[in-house]
Amino acid sequence: MPRALGAIKDQAQDPLVRVVEIAMQGFAKASEPGAFLVDNFPVLRCTPEWLLPGGGFKAIARRMRRELDEMYDLPYAFVKKEMEAGRARPSFISSYLEEKRIPTPADEELIKAAAASLYSGGADTTPSSMTAFILAMTLWPQIQTRAQAELDVVLGPSSSWTRLPTFADRARLPYINAIVLEVLRWNPAVPLGLAHRVTQDDVYHGCFIPKGTVVWANIWSMLQDPGVFPDPEVFRPERYLDADGNLRELERYEDPSIIGFGFGRRICPGMFFAMNSIFIGIATMLCVFNITKAKDENGEEIVPEVDFQGFISHPAPFKCEIAPRSEETATLIRRAAGQV
Numbered sequence: 001m002p003r004a005l006g007a008i009k010d011q012a013q014d015p016l017v018r019v020v021e022i023a024m025q026g027f028a029k030a031s032e033p034g035a036f037l038v039d040n041f042p043v044l045r046c047t048p049e050w051l052l053p054g055g056g057f058k059a060i061a062r063r064m065r066r067e068l069d070e071m072y073d074l075p076y077a078f079v080k081k082e083m084e085a086g087r088a089r090p091s092f093i094s095s096y097l098e099e100k101r102i103p104t105p106a107d108e109e110l111i112k113a114a115a116a117s118l119y120s121g122g123a124d125t126t127p128s129s130m131t132a133f134i135l136a137m138t139l140w141p142q143i144q145t146r147a148q149a150e151l152d153v154v155l156g157p158s159s160s161w162t163r164l165p166t167f168a169d170r171a172r173l174p175y176i177n178a179i180v181l182e183v184l185r186w187n188p189a190v191p192l193g194l195a196h197r198v199t200q201d202d203v204y205h206g207c208f209i210p211k212g213t214v215v216w217a218n219i220w221s222m223l224q225d226p227g228v229f230p231d232p233e234v235f236r237p238e239r240y241l242d243a244d245g246n247l248r249e250l251e252r253y254e255d256p257s258i259i260g261f262g263f264g265r266r267i268c269p270g271m272f273f274a275m276n277s278i279f280i281g282i283a284t285m286l287c288v289f290n291i292t293k294a295k296d297e298n299g300e301e302i303v304p305e306v307d308f309q310g311f312i313s314h315p316a317p318f319k320c321e322i323a324p325r326s327e328e329t330a331t332l333i334r335r336a337a338g339q340v
Helices: 005-009 015-031 042-046 051-085 092-100 105-123 125-139 139-156 167-172 174-186 219-223 272-286 327-336
Strands: 202-204 207-209 287-293 318-323
Touching: 015 051, 042 125, 042 202, 051 092, 051 105, 092 105, 105 125, 105 272, 125 139, 125 174, 125 272, 125 287, 125 318, 139 167, 139 174, 139 272, 139 287, 167 272, 174 219, 174 272, 272 287, 318 327
Parallel strands: none
Antiparallel strands: 202 207, 287 318
16 A cells, blocks of 8 residues: 555544444445335334344434434534634634634534534545545556546646646546546445435326335436446446547436436435545546556456445455556655645
């Protein structure tokens, strides 16, 4: 693992990061269709906990609620303590508290929920997309080469680089924007979206759906439709470009940035934040790193298997090599990390 990435592993032990990871694991489990028998047989809610083995779903729900409360309370308490000690860094919570000065209990609940949602909303889904991107670059190196060539045109020769890509560069990076769209299509972070409940009787393709039915939008199936996306298993950013290499105007049914974030009142409220995070993450990695296949003990390349798993979809663990593109980019990485 490159030195610049080593710090990320250390940061994963941060208690504030860990508390969100644990809470999001509970969220993903609770969101799986049919994960608990009570989802299909609501009458089980009336069962005394002592009759359920180990407390059953009620004990699990109580633990998940405790983990959720910790995700709300711990970061808020940490910022308040830092502010009282005069060493707080500017943050969403500190700005709000400075504005309110004497927050009411209702204010505190609002800021806890808002801050927790800002971080947790992308704590699992954005890494899902970024890991899928790394897997795609490992399997299709020619895409990486073309994207890096586009970056080199915008930023100039790597020997003269003084900065990383920014959002101001986005309009001049159509191919990288296309990679972002293809990441969202190839591995939608939440393949079934969130549960919806039908508010009135409905009929879909001759199938009667009574009021109150819980339904799931099969986002994965929509984004893997070969009638819309030929060879859907192939990672192909060119799908979204016109003959001149510019992003073309997409219809709603072929736009992963619309389909991939859900529908109706339960559409992801952080969709634009997520798109921006994925874009800048991909552009930065392509700018400074080469992603290649790892080799086994015999020097043979290891070809990763494409296997996505989980309610929040992540690639199964795979091996690859990530290294700075040059000494200049290595220096740029260290500078951005504050090491030089």
